[in-house]
Amino acid sequence: QVQLVESGGGLVQAGDSLRLSCAASGLTFNNYAMGWFRQTPGKEREFVSAITWNSFRTYYADSVKGRFTISRDNAKNTVYLLMNILKPEDTAVYYCAAHRATIPKSDSQGYDYWGQGTQVTVSS
Numbered sequence: 001q002v003q004l005v006e007s008g009g010g011l012v013q014a015g016d017s018l019r020l021s022c023a024a025s026g027l028t029f030n031n032y033a034m035g036w037f038r039q040t041p042g043k044e045r046e047f048v049s050a051i052t053w054n055s056f057r058t059y060y061a062d063s064v065k066g067r068f069t070i071s072r073d074n075a076k077n078t079v080y081l082l083m084n085i086l087k088p089e090d091t092a093v094y095y096c097a098a099h100r101a102t103i104p105k106s107d108s109q110g111y112d113y114w115g116q117g118t119q120v121t122v123s124s
Helices: none
Strands: 003-007 010-013 018-025 033-039 046-051 058-060 068-073 078-083 092-099 118-123
Touching: 003 092, 018 033, 018 092, 018 118, 033 068, 033 078, 046 068, 046 078, 058 068, 078 092
Parallel strands: 010 118
Antiparallel strands: 003 018, 018 078, 033 046, 033 092, 046 058, 068 078, 092 118
């Protein structure tokens, strides 16, 4: 049974930093590209960032480029999202997802497994 468990969310002030973690189990982690998405009430889930299985390539939404950094530790079956200079518009539930592919997609439809999400709230 595949599980993706996010952690690290919380309430912070604008300009602060947070690091999200996503621990995976029940799958061969090295076989999966990993992605982070976020969603706010009434809106579609949107792509935030993704990373290839070997960390050779990373991808970011324009809205977070230069502020967020994705990384992974295959020995720990964990993917991270370091979020710096947080803004109120970053407030959302953040989800990690696993995509069995060499090149991760920015389309949420392409992902095979999802975590339950972690809330990030940024106050102004």
